[in-house]
Amino acid sequence: SQQGEEDPQALSIQEGENATMNCSYKTSINNLQWYRQNSGRGLVHLILIRSNEREKHSGRLRVTLDTSKKSSSLLITASRAADTASYFCATDDQGGKLIFGQGTELSVKP
Amino acid sequence: EAGVAQSPRYKIIEKRQSVAFWCNPISGHATLYWYQQILGQGPKLLIQFQNNGVVDDSQLPKDRFSAERLKGVDSTLKIQPAKLEDSAVYLCASSLNIAGAGDTQYFGPGTRLTVL
Numbered sequence: 001s002q003q004g005e006e007d008p009q010a011l012s013i014q015e016g017e018n019a020t021m022n023c024s025y026k027t028s029i030n031n032l033q034w035y036r037q038n039s040g041r042g043l044v045h046l047i048l049i050r051s052n053e054r055e056k057h058s059g060r061l062r063v064t065l066d067t068s069k070k071s072s073s074l075l076i077t078a079s080r081a082a083d084t085a086s087y088f089c090a091t092d093d094q095g096g097k098l099i100f101g102q103g104t105e106l107s108v109k110p
Numbered sequence: 111e112a113g114v115a116q117s118p119r120y121k122i123i124e125k126r127q128s129v130a131f132w133c134n135p136i137s138g139h140a141t142l143y144w145y146q147q148i149l150g151q152g153p154k155l156l157i158q159f160q161n162n163g164v165v166d167d168s169q170l171p172k173d174r175f176s177a178e179r180l181k182g183v184d185s186t187l188k189i190q191p192a193k194l195e196d197s198a199v200y201l202c203a204s205s206l207n208i209a210g211a212g213d214t215q216y217f218g219p220g221t222r223l224t225v226l
Binding site for chain 2: 030031033035042043044045048050063088090092096097098099100101102103
């Protein structure tokens, strides 16, 4: 069963704008990870945030985690056409098993 | 560092036929995962190995799917017989440490299976 649910399912923005994707989950987690998947390719790990962290940055990426609301957000600043991809959140239970959401399809137009 | 290798990249078979996928994880990675990703959905874990032992196969349809990890390195996933609903991308991933450490999982390019 899917643990995470991403919102929105699809997002279309212009290059240079910021993109925000949200993820909600149901059960307690060890950590939450965000992955990117380009068309026809495997997933690439973007960032991991642990359950005791509230915010994390990596380049143009900013991830927040609110364990009280069981939600996370991924912000991509100053988006580029190359950021066009599907973005998935994945929650990690104590056993290291990743449960992925349905994904947000991001389209960045030049 | 070489990534996770998978083959074949594409496979088309008729229903009721058999098919096998191969995965070579990153050297030294203890944990190997097989995921099924149906179009428009996120990946779903089928089976997780730690070295050559199975950690979790709760979502593997064992009546038709089987997997093994010989000598704790390469792995094969087999479907016999295939059904139409098995059409999906099969992703292999590996991580350095044992399950539960929260390590990054590195994914291969996947095998796109079409069952006609």
